[in-house]
Amino acid sequence: MNKRDLYKNIKKKRSYLCVGLDSDLKKIPKHLLKYEDPIFEFNKIIIDATSDYVIAYKPNLAFYEYLGASGFNSLKKTLDYIPENIFKIADAKRGDIGNTSEMYAKTYFESLNFDAITLSPYMGYDSIQPYLKYKNKWVILLALTSNQGSKDFQKYNNFFLEVINKSKEWVSNQNLMYVVGANNEKDIIKIRNLVPNYFLLVPGIGAQGGSLENISKLGFTSDCGLLVNNSRNIIYADSSENFEIKINDKVKSIQVKMESLLKKYNLL
Amino acid sequence: MNKRDLYKNIKKKRSYLCVGLDSDLKKIPKHLLKYEDPIFEFNKIIIDATSDYVIAYKPNLAFYEYLGASGFNSLKKTLDYIPENIFKIADAKRGDIGNTSEMYAKTYFESLNFDAITLSPYMGYDSIQPYLKYKNKWVILLALTSNQGSKDFQKYNNFFLEVINKSKEWVSNQNLMYVVGANNEKDIIKIRNLVPNYFLLVPGIGAQGGSLENISKLGFTSDCGLLVNNSRNIIYADSSENFEIKINDKVKSIQVKMESLLKKYNLL
Numbered sequence: 001m002n003k004r005d006l007y008k009n010i011k012k013k014r015s016y017l018c019v020g021l022d023s024d025l026k027k028i029p030k031h032l033l034k035y036e037d038p039i040f041e042f043n044k045i046i047i048d049a050t051s052d053y054v055i056a057y058k059p060n061l062a063f064y065e066y067l068g069a070s071g072f073n074s075l076k077k078t079l080d081y082i083p084e085n086i087f088k089i090a091d092a093k094r095g096d097i098g099n100t101s102e103m104y105a106k107t108y109f110e111s112l113n114f115d116a117i118t119l120s121p122y123m124g125y126d127s128i129q130p131y132l133k134y135k136n137k138w139v140i141l142l143a144l145t146s147n148q149g150s151k152d153f154q155k156y157n158n159f160f161l162e163v164i165n166k167s168k169e170w171v172s173n174q175n176l177m178y179v180v181g182a183n184n185e186k187d188i189i190k191i192r193n194l195v196p197n198y199f200l201l202v203p204g205i206g207a208q209g210g211s212l213e214n215i216s217k218l219g220f221t222s223d224c225g226l227l228v229n230n231s232r233n234i235i236y237a238d239s240s241e242n243f244e245i246k247i248n249d250k251v252k253s254i255q256v257k258m259e260s261l262l263k264k265y266n267l268l
Numbered sequence: 269m270n271k272r273d274l275y276k277n278i279k280k281k282r283s284y285l286c287v288g289l290d291s292d293l294k295k296i297p298k299h300l301l302k303y304e305d306p307i308f309e310f311n312k313i314i315i316d317a318t319s320d321y322v323i324a325y326k327p328n329l330a331f332y333e334y335l336g337a338s339g340f341n342s343l344k345k346t347l348d349y350i351p352e353n354i355f356k357i358a359d360a361k362r363g364d365i366g367n368t369s370e371m372y373a374k375t376y377f378e379s380l381n382f383d384a385i386t387l388s389p390y391m392g393y394d395s396i397q398p399y400l401k402y403k404n405k406w407v408i409l410l411a412l413t414s415n416q417g418s419k420d421f422q423k424y425n426n427f428f429l430e431v432i433n434k435s436k437e438w439v440s441n442q443n444l445m446y447v448v449g450a451n452n453e454k455d456i457i458k459i460r461n462l463v464p465n466y467f468l469l470v471p472g473i474g475a476q477g478g479s480l481e482n483i484s485k486l487g488f489t490s491d492c493g494l495l496v497n498n499s500r501n502i503i504y505a506d507s508s509e510n511f512e513i514k515i516n517d518k519v520k521s522i523q524v525k526m527e528s529l530l531k532k533y534n535l536l
Contacts, residue, residue: 022368062364062371068344068379069337076336093364095388096330097415100290103330111336120363120388122410124417142390147365149392152434153427162424 001087001115002136003174006199007223009055009085011268014259016224017251018056018089018201020231021046021078022063029239039067039074044081046235049244053255056087056227058201079112087227088114089201093142095120101130109134116140118179118201121163125170132175139176141167143191146181146204160187164194173198180219182210182228188218197221203229212254216261224267230254269355269383270404271442271467275491277323277353279536282527284492285519286324286357286469288499289314289346290331297507307335307342312349314503317512321523324355324495326469347380355495356382357469361410363388369398377402384408386447386469389431393438400443407444409435411459414449414472428455432462441466448487450478450496456486465489471497480522484529492535498522 001009010016021043025033028042035041047057059078064071082088090108094101094117108114109131116138119128131139144150144160154160164178173195180191182204191200200219204210205228212228219226234254238246262268269277278284289311293301296310303309315325327346332339350356358376362369362385376382377399384406387396399407412418412428422428432446441463448459450472459468468487472478473496480496487494502522506514530536 024371060364060368062362062368062375066371066375066379068375069340072337072340093388093391094330094361095363095390096328096361097413100328100330103292103334107330107334107336111334120361120390121421122363122388122390123361123413123415124420124422126415126417128417145365145391147391147394149365149394149396152392153389153431154392156427156430157425159421159424159427163421166420 003199003223006055006087009087010224010262013053013055013255014262014268015053015055015255016226016228016258016262017054017254018058018227018229019046019050019054019234019251020091020229021057021059021235022231023059023235024063025067027236029241029243031241037070037074037077039071040077043074043078045244046247047081049248050234050251051083051086053251054086056089057082058089058091058229058231060091060231076112079114087116089140090114090117093118093120095123095127097123098126098130101127105131105134109137116177118142121167128167128170132171137175139171140201141176141178143178144180144184144187146183146210150181161190161194164191168195168198177201177227179203182215185214185218188215192219197225199225199227201227201229205230206233212257213261216265220265220267224262271491274323274355274467277355278492278530281321281323281523282530282536283321283323283523284494284496284526284530285322285522286326286495286497287314287318287322287502287519288359288497289325289327289503290499291327291503292331293335295504297509297511299509305338305342305345307339308345311342311346313512314515315349317516318502318519319351319354321519322354324357325350326357326359326497326499328359328499344380347382355384357408358382358385361386361388363391363395365391366394366398369395373399373402377405384445386410389435396435396438400439405443407439408469409444409446411446412448412452412455414451414478418449429458429462432459436463436466445469445495447471450483453482453486456483460487465493467493467495469495469497473498474501480525481529484533488533488535492530496526
C-alpha cells in the first residue's frame with residue numbers, strides 16, 4: 001500500500017487506529033478453546049468486530065512463534081482473513097545482517113504478504129536495505145519506544161534523534177515510518193522537526209499514559225501521519241461469550257474520537 | 269549451561285568454535301532435496317561431521333522462519349539432535365517490551381531448550397529482564413557487529429561502549445555475553461577493558477576479514493571467554509554427495525588452530 005492510499009483509507013474510515021493482534025491462548029475468552037485453532041477463531045471475531053473502524057492490524061510475532069508450527073498457521077490464516085485495504089504490520093522488531101534480512105523480507109513481504117515490518121535500527125543501513133527493494137512495502141523503524149527501558153539507550157544523549165536523522169537520508173517517507181511512544185509528548189515535537197512528513201506508528205495510548213488528543217495535536221501532518229496502536233485494551237476488553245459486542249463498542253468510541261480530531265485539524 | 273561447564277567443554281574439546289546453522293534450501297547439496305525434511309537432513313549430517321570439534325551451534329532463526337510451519341519443525345528436530353553438552357544459541361536478535369520478551373523467552377528457553385539467545389539492546393533493560401530469570405541460560409547482547417552498518421549507530425560516539433557499560437551493571441558474566449565482530453580488533457581492547465570476564469560471541473572471522481590469531485590474543489580471558497562463530501564458510505564448504513568429508517576436514521583444521529592458541533595462552 002502506498003502513502004496516498006493509506007491516507008485515502010484514513011479519510012474514508014475517519015480513523016487512524018491500528019489494532020495489535022497480540023493473541024494469547026491464556027487471555028482469549030475460554031469458550032474459544034474448544035475450536036481446533038482458537039487463536040485464528042479469536043482473531044477472526046476481532047477482525048469482524050473491528051475492521052470497519054481500523055486502518056491497520058499489527059500481529060506481534062512473538063505470540064505466534066510461541067505456538068510453534070501451529071502458531072505460524074494461525075498467523076497465515078489471519079492474514080488471509082484481513083480484508084483488502086487494511087494495512088498489515090508484522091511486529092517483528094528484527095534487525096540482522098544483509099543475507100539474513102533478505103530471508104526475513106521474503107518471509108514477511110512475500111510469503112505472508114505483510115505491508116510493513118517493524119525493525120530495530122541497531123545494526124544500521126545494510127540490515128534495513130533488503131526490505132527496501134519492495135515497492136509499496138514499509139519499514140517501521142524503532143525510534144523512541146513507550147517502555148521504561150527506552151531511557152537506557154534511546155534517550156541516552158538523544159540517540160533516537162540520531163537514528164531518525166540518519167535513517168531519513170536512506171529512505172523516503174514513502175517507505176519508512178518510525179515507532180514513537182505516545183508517552184513521549186515533548187520528544188514528538190523534536191521528531192516532527194526532523195521528519196515533518198513521515199508516518200509515525202504510535203503505541204502507548206491509554207495504559208502507558210499517552211493522550212490521544214495531545215499526540216494527535218503534536219503528531220498530525222498534512223496527510224494525518226499517524227497510526228495509533230492499541231492492543232490489549234481492545235482485544236481483551238471482554239471475555240464473555242459475546243465479547244465482540246464490547247470490542248465493537250470500544251473501537252467505535254475510539255473511531256468517534258479520532259474522527260473529531262481529524263475534523264478539528266482539517267484532515268477530512 | 270553455566271560458565272564453568274562451558275569452559276570445561278572448551279578445555280575438553282580444545283576448541284572454542286561455534287557453527288552457525290544458517291541452513292538454506294537453495295544452498296544445501298542438491299541430493300538432499302529428495303528427503304522429506306531436507307533442512308533437518310542437512311543439519312544432521314553437519315552435526316555428525318562437526319560435533320566432536322564444536323562448543324556451540326547457532327541456528328539463525330530467519331532461515332527457519334522462512335520455511336513457515338515446516339521450518340519450525342526442522343528447527344525443533346535439529347535441537348533435539350544436537351548432542352548433550354553442546355551450547356545451543358538461538359540467533360534471534362529480538363528485542364521487545366516485557367510481556368513480549370516473556371513470550372520469546374518461553375519459546376526459546378522452555379519449548380526449544382536453547383541455552384542462549386541473541387538480543388538487540390535498543391529497547392533497554394525491561395526488554396532483556398524476562399530472559400534473566402532462567403538459571404544457566406544466557407542473553408547474548410549485540411554490542412559491535414561485523415557488518416558494514418555497525419558504523420551507522422553502534423560506532424556513533426562509541427555507542428557500543430555505552431551499551432556494554434550499562435548492561436554489565438544489570439547482568440553478571442554468568443548470564444550475559446556480547447556479540448563483537450572479529451573485524452573490530454582495536455575496539456576489542458576497549459571492550460576487554462570494560463568487561464574483562466564476560467564471554468564474547470565473535471562472528472566475522474574469514475570472509476569478513478577478522479583474524480583468529482589476533483582476536484584470540486586480544487579477547488582471551490582466564491576461562492577463554494570467546495566463542496568464535498563460523499557459518500557459511502563451514503556448512504557450505506562443499507556440495508558434493510559426500511560433503512561431510514570436507515566439512516569435517518574444515519572444522520578439524522580450525523580446531524587444531526584453536527588448540528594451539530589455547531596452549532599458547534596457557535588455557536588448557
